Amino acid sequence: MRLAEVASIEHDPASALDAGLRCLNCGHLAEGKFCPDCGQSTRRGVPTIWDLVSDALNAAFSYDAKLWQTLSILVRQPGKLTVDWVEGRRRRYIGPFQLFLGLEAVAFLAHRVFFSSNSTEIDLKTKALTIVGVVFTLGLAVINVRLKRKMVEHWVAGAHIWAMLMFVLSLAYIVIPVGSGALQRVGWVSAKFDPGTIITPLVQGVMVVYFPLALRRIYGLSLGVACIETVALFSLYRLVAFVIETYLFT
Numbered sequence: 001m002r003l004a005e006v007a008s009i010e011h012d013p014a015s016a017l018d019a020g021l022r023c024l025n026c027g028h029l030a031e032g033k034f035c036p037d038c039g040q041s042t043r044r045g046v047p048t049i050w051d052l053v054s055d056a057l058n059a060a061f062s063y064d065a066k067l068w069q070t071l072s073i074l075v076r077q078p079g080k081l082t083v084d085w086v087e088g089r090r091r092r093y094i095g096p097f098q099l100f101l102g103l104e105a106v107a108f109l110a111h112r113v114f115f116s117s118n119s120t121e122i123d124l125k126t127k128a129l130t131i132v133g134v135v136f137t138l139g140l141a142v143i144n145v146r147l148k149r150k151m152v153e154h155w156v157a158g159a160h161i162w163a164m165l166m167f168v169l170s171l172a173y174i175v176i177p178v179g180s181g182a183l184q185r186v187g188w189v190s191a192k193f194d195p196g197t198i199i200t201p202l203v204q205g206v207m208v209v210y211f212p213l214a215l216r217r218i219y220g221l222s223l224g225v226a227c228i229e230t231v232a233l234f235s236l237y238r239l240v241a242f243v244i245e246t247y248l249f250t
């Protein structure tokens with residue numbers, strides 16, 4: 001068969017041979033429940049209202065289920081999201097950058113609502129944390145250069161670890177001000193207590209435990225090497241944060 005004929009059959013949805021097997025949206029051969037090329041359902045005829053409602057509910061709940069599964073793995077199995085992404089298990093999770101950007105938005109919303117309504121301060125903090133995240137990822141790539149991973153793997157690892165940082169920050173921004181406010185009202189905590197003072201040490205404390213566990217799984221390191229890399233990356237983080245605070249915030 002000449003190429004032109006192959007092409008005309010491929011693109012002719014009404015081809016008498018297999019019209020019943022072709023996707024109504026794009027004309028691709030589609031034998032399963034969904035078109036392998038564009039993903040449309042192979043259901044025939046005009047959908048009923050019930051079909052429309054059930055499609056919408058399915059999309060909402062599958063997103064919801066995906067979100068909870070992604071967050072649960074992110075928190076309970078440090079580094080697993082990155083390993084799964086690299087090994088090709090991707091559709092079951094929210095993508096790495098989408099996850100990071102979504103959690104970053106939540107963190108800054110939580111900061112705004114529960115913590116401080118100073119939007120310039122929040123804006124500067126967002127920029128600073130994003131810069132530190134980029135430097136952190138470059139640090140990951142340099143420190144693990146001997147492992148010969150692709151650069152994109154370091155970006156995905158960085159996005160996942162930074163997503164966890166944003167998740168912990170979001171929780172801290174909500175739980176600490178609300179909790180300390182409640183404790184102040186019953187008199188268990190001094191009215192002069194500033195909840196801002198415990199957020200940074202708390203979040204850093206969580207991340208210092210999370211980092212080596214994530215690095216160990218992502219790069220297949222021993223716990224000892226993962227801890228050494230954590231110290232190096234954390235020093236880099238403190239250095240960049242210091243430079244940013246000194247030169248950008250004053």
Ligand SMILES: [Zn+2]
Nearest residue numbers: 023026035038
């Ligand atoms: Zn299709």
